[in-house]
Amino acid sequence: MLDQGRPEPLQVKAIGSFHVGGEIRTLTGLPIRQRVSTPGGPAYAVDPNGELAVGQMYVQYVRLAAPRTAVPLLMWHGGGMTGANWETTPDGRPGWQWYFLRAGLDVFVSDAVERGRSSFAPYPQVYAEAPYYRTAREAWEKTFRFGPAGSYHEDPARRRAHPDCRFPLADFDVFMKQSVPRWDCNDALTQAAYDALVARVGDCFLLMHSQGGNFGLHAALSAPDKVKAVIAVEPSGAPDPDRHDPAVLRHVPHLFIWGDHLEGNEFWTKYRPGARRWYEALVAAGVPARWLELPEQGIRGNSHALMMDDNSDDIADMIMAWLTRMVPMFSKT
Amino acid sequence: MLDQGRPEPLQVKAIGSFHVGGEIRTLTGLPIRQRVSTPGGPAYAVDPNGELAVGQMYVQYVRLAAPRTAVPLLMWHGGGMTGANWETTPDGRPGWQWYFLRAGLDVFVSDAVERGRSSFAPYPQVYAEAPYYRTAREAWEKTFRFGPAGSYHEDPARRRAHPDCRFPLADFDVFMKQSVPRWDCNDALTQAAYDALVARVGDCFLLMHSQGGNFGLHAALSAPDKVKAVIAVEPSGAPDPDRHDPAVLRHVPHLFIWGDHLEGNEFWTKYRPGARRWYEALVAAGVPARWLELPEQGIRGNSHALMMDDNSDDIADMIMAWLTRMVPMFSKT
Numbered sequence: 048m049l050d051q052g053r054p055e056p057l058q059v060k061a062i063g064s065f066h067v068g069g070e071i072r073t074l075t076g077l078p079i080r081q082r083v084s085t086p087g088g089p090a091y092a093v094d095p096n097g098e099l100a101v102g103q104m105y106v107q108y109v110r111l112a113a114p115r116t117a118v119p120l121l122m123w124h125g126g127g128m129t130g131a132n133w134e135t136t137p138d139g140r141p142g143w144q145w146y147f148l149r150a151g152l153d154v155f156v157s158d159a160v161e162r163g164r165s166s167f168a169p170y171p172q173v174y175a176e177a178p179y180y181r182t183a184r185e186a187w188e189k190t191f192r193f194g195p196a197g198s199y200h201e202d203p204a205r206r207r208a209h210p211d212c213r214f215p216l217a218d219f220d221v222f223m224k225q226s227v228p229r230w231d232c233n234d235a236l237t238q239a240a241y242d243a244l245v246a247r248v249g250d251c252f253l254l255m256h257s258q259g260g261n262f263g264l265h266a267a268l269s270a271p272d273k274v275k276a277v278i279a280v281e282p283s284g285a286p287d288p289d290r291h292d293p294a295v296l297r298h299v300p301h302l303f304i305w306g307d308h309l310e311g312n313e314f315w316t317k318y319r320p321g322a323r324r325w326y327e328a329l330v331a332a333g334v335p336a337r338w339l340e341l342p343e344q345g346i347r348g349n350s351h352a353l354m355m356d357d358n359s360d361d362i363a364d365m366i367m368a369w370l371t372r373m374v375p376m377f378s379k380t
Numbered sequence: 381m382l383d384q385g386r387p388e389p390l391q392v393k394a395i396g397s398f399h400v401g402g403e404i405r406t407l408t409g410l411p412i413r414q415r416v417s418t419p420g421g422p423a424y425a426v427d428p429n430g431e432l433a434v435g436q437m438y439v440q441y442v443r444l445a446a447p448r449t450a451v452p453l454l455m456w457h458g459g460g461m462t463g464a465n466w467e468t469t470p471d472g473r474p475g476w477q478w479y480f481l482r483a484g485l486d487v488f489v490s491d492a493v494e495r496g497r498s499s500f501a502p503y504p505q506v507y508a509e510a511p512y513y514r515t516a517r518e519a520w521e522k523t524f525r526f527g528p529a530g531s532y533h534e535d536p537a538r539r540r541a542h543p544d545c546r547f548p549l550a551d552f553d554v555f556m557k558q559s560v561p562r563w564d565c566n567d568a569l570t571q572a573a574y575d576a577l578v579a580r581v582g583d584c585f586l587l588m589h590s591q592g593g594n595f596g597l598h599a600a601l602s603a604p605d606k607v608k609a610v611i612a613v614e615p616s617g618a619p620d621p622d623r624h625d626p627a628v629l630r631h632v633p634h635l636f637i638w639g640d641h642l643e644g645n646e647f648w649t650k651y652r653p654g655a656r657r658w659y660e661a662l663v664a665a666g667v668p669a670r671w672l673e674l675p676e677q678g679i680r681g682n683s684h685a686l687m688m689d690d691n692s693d694d695i696a697d698m699i700m701a702w703l704t705r706m707v708p709m710f711s712k713t
Contacts, residue, residue, distance in 0.1 A: 056445035058389035062478055063468035066557035071516075073534070082512060082564050085459075085594045085617030089650045097515030098534060103557040105464060112389035129497045131438060135396035145395055164462045164496045166560040169513055179415060180502055182430030183404075201406070201431060224399035224436040227499040231415050284421050317422045 057148055058112035067247055068160070068240030069103025074172055101173055102233075104240035105130075105164035106157040109144070115151030116376050118250045118275055122147075122156045123241065125257025126190075126283070127181040127229045129163030130156035132256070136355045137222045138215035143254075143354045146363040152252070157244060159259065160237040162227050170230075178228035186223065189314040190257070190283075191351040192306070193219070196313065209308050211348030213356035222355065238262055245270045252370065254278040257351065261285055264325060267299055276374050277301045278366055280353055283318045285325030293325070293332040300373035301329055301336040302366065306349030306356070335373060339365070390481055391445035400580055401493070401573030402436025407505055434506055435566075437573035438463075438497035439490040442477075448484035449709050451583045451608055455480075455489045456574065458590025459523075459616070460514040460562045462496030463489035465589070469688045470555045471548035476587075476687045479696040485585070490577060492592065493570040495560050503563075511561035519556065522647040523590070523616075524684040525639070526552070529646065542641050544681030546689035555688065571595055578603045585703065587611040590684065594618055597658060600632055609707050610634045611699055613686050616651045618658030626658070626665040633706035634662055634669040635699065639682030639689070668706060672698070 077095040107130065108119070122133045122144065133144040133156050147154050161167040161174070168174055181190075187199040187206070193214050198207040208216055241262045245251060250273055255263035260282020267274040268291055277299060279285075286293075303326055309315045329336040341349050341362075349356050356362070371377040410428040440463065441452070455466045455477065466477040466489050480487050494500040494507070501507055514523075520532040520539070526547050531540035541549055574595045578584060583606055588596035593615020600607040601624055610632060612618075619626075636659055642648045662669040674682050674695070682689050689695070704710040 056391035056393055057395075059392045060389055061474070062390075062395075062442065062481070063474060064464050065468060065472075066554065069557050071553070071556075074513075074515075080512070085567075085591055085651065085654075087620055088617050088654065091647065091650060093512060093518070094515070095513060097517045098556075099513050099515060100553065100556040100559060107464075107467065109395065131397050131440075131497045134440065135398060139398075141394070141396060148395070158497065164464045164491065164558075164560070166557070169511075169561075178502075179413070179426060180407075180428060180432050182407075182427070182432060184430045185426070220404070220433070221399065223404075223431075223433040224402050224499070225497075226433060227497070228502075287420055314424065317424060321421065 060112045061110040064107040066103040068243040069100050071098050072101045073098050101168040102236040104160050106155055108155045110153045114153045119153035119155050120147050120252045123255040123259035123263050125259050127226050129158045131225050137218035143363055150367050160240045161230050161233050174230050175232040178230050180228050181226045192308045213348040214350040241266045242269050245273055252276045256280045257283050271295045271299055279303050281351055282322045285322040288328035293328045296334045302369050303338045305340045307342050307347050393445045394443040397440040399436040401576040402433050404431050405434045406431050434501040435569040437493050439488055441488045443486045447486045452486035452488050453480050453585045456588040456592035456596050458592050460559050462491045464558050470551035483700050493573045494563050494566050507563050508565040511563050513561050514559045525641045546681040547683040574599045575602050578606055585609045589613045590616050604628045612636045614684055615655045618655040621661035626662045629667045635702050636671045638673045640675050640680050
């Protein structure tokens with residue numbers, strides 16, 4: 048029996064996963080290796096030559112018994128992360144996956160190609176280069192903006208954060224454990240897998256973070272009949288309006304959301320103008336697009352990790368309110 | 381409203397995740413790299429030196445509103461795989477994660493250290509060697525036993541399988557997409573993370589596959605007060621009875637399950653005797669252990685992927701029947 052006052056259980060119809068995209072590549076000419084595949088086990092000759100799956104993408108879904116709409120929400124994480132960043136926050140609160148399930152949407156969380164359960168391929172045989180590993184300093188000072196340049200220190204007691212930082216800094220180590228290596232040479236494979244996901248799922252809403260933003264904005268361009276709304280949370284890139292016509296998106300609402308402390312940040316000073324340029328092209332083409340800077344709403348201190356900051360549920364509320372206002376299917380229910 | 385005849389929805393209290401184990405390592409002396417982190421974006425100098433999280437393990441949980449017991453089932457996958465192998469089968473049937481949730485257990489699915497959402501660390505800076513990538517031939521002929529030695533062919537039409545093979549061979553490519561690279565130099569890190577998981581969760585049942593078997597059998601030895609039952613599905617290794625005393629497990633039921641076509645298989649001829657030796661030591665020490673060879677029950681054709689074979693639900697039924705018979709807490713409900 049449930050306790051009084053507790054939320055009702057989520058009514059779930061299915062939990063499962065699949066892989067989309069990918070292809071078979073054949074490796075040749077590599078030397079045999081001797082391997083011991085379990086502690087204390089015998090040595091065993093392994094031939095690394097042969098066929099491998101490359102470029103596939105893992106997608107996990109949770110389907111509700113009675114969703115508010117048949118259109119699911121696809122959640123695409125950013126660079127150096129996996130779908131885990133939509134789950135529990137570093138300080139243990141329910142994350143946006145749970146939020147949007149409770150809000151009545153079927154949710155599909157994917158791991159980008161080369162990351163998490165999507166696997167990665169050998170380099171230099173398949174990928175052209177070695178991966179990048181995010182350092183604590185890079186996350187703290189640059190992409191995630193927990194503190195200004197020069198504020199990170201190996202001794203937690205000597206780290207300086209923005210005084211109003213909303214990220215749960217006491218659990219910075221938990222955040223670092225969510226990081227995974229990334230490559231910069233796999234954009235075409237990754238875009239192809241995201242496009243394949245939209246083709247497989249059909250009608251969908253896209254919610255992307257950071258590097259996922261560029262892939263999602265492109266996916267909408269390629270399938271404007273299927274993508275019913277686009278929510279780009281601090282996208283680090285966007286389509287080039289000189290090369291893509293935003294007019295095909297005239298019926299696809301777009302929301303761009305930004306946190307705080309972007310001014311003067313080395314990474315974002317380079318990477319934000321592309322997103323702004325695409326937003327302006329969308330508006331000029333008549334696309335219902337909104338550019339939401341949280342500080343302009345009086346909401347200060349958000350980091351790049353909006354889905355983990357202490358007001359993550361408030362931001363999800365804003366997204367859900369925008370979505371239900373902009374998308375006709377919600378007004379029918 | 382639900383259709384007549386459909387199963388009732390699963391009543392879910394929480395879905396989330398966390399990382400256990402791991403530590404911070406510092407890289408030094410590596411050259412700066414120039415990186416472009418989004419298609420069309422500007423170049424950006426990246427310093428690979430600094431602190432990284434290493435050795436952590438990702439764990440995703442689904443908690444029921446009213447589980448049959450407060451003791452959850454921890455599902456530990458095998459080598460070159462991730463937790464995805466407990467989810468949907470390659471041919472699209474609900475997998476064992478869903479089965480055991482429907483059977484009334486809270487389920488925790490982890491990705492082993494270095495795999496999936498647990499991330500991996502740089503080599504040779506942190507890991508001593510390069511990873512192994514499973515080839516299609518290796519899976520087909522050796523570890524997973526879909527066909528005998530020499531039966532794999534790059535042309536699907538020319539592949540030969542065991543005539544009674546229960547694996548859904550038409551979806552072999554889907555299976556290959558679930559494969560991830562693995563290392564053989566991280567056993568201590570991996571065992572430490574599994575032990576940390578048991579310490580964090582407390583009372584639990586362990587269900588392990590293949591390489592996960594050895595880690596689970598060791599984890600039970602280290603926490604015989606917390607591990608309430610152990611189910612080892614084709615374990616590829618086991619503790620050495622000359623080095624470990626099985627008597628501490630006297631109150632921990634153990635089930636070993638084996639499929640077909642093990643005789644004459646090169647890999648399993650090397651790797652199965654260690655598990656048998658541990659089973660016999662358990663029995664000699666009075667541990668309630670069972671060694672279940674499915675062919676001896678008249679069930680032929682199972683591959684190494686028992687959780688994906690066409691009778692996967694039947695095997696899960698056998699596991700659940702054994703668990704409820706062997707573990708006192710079920711007879712109390």
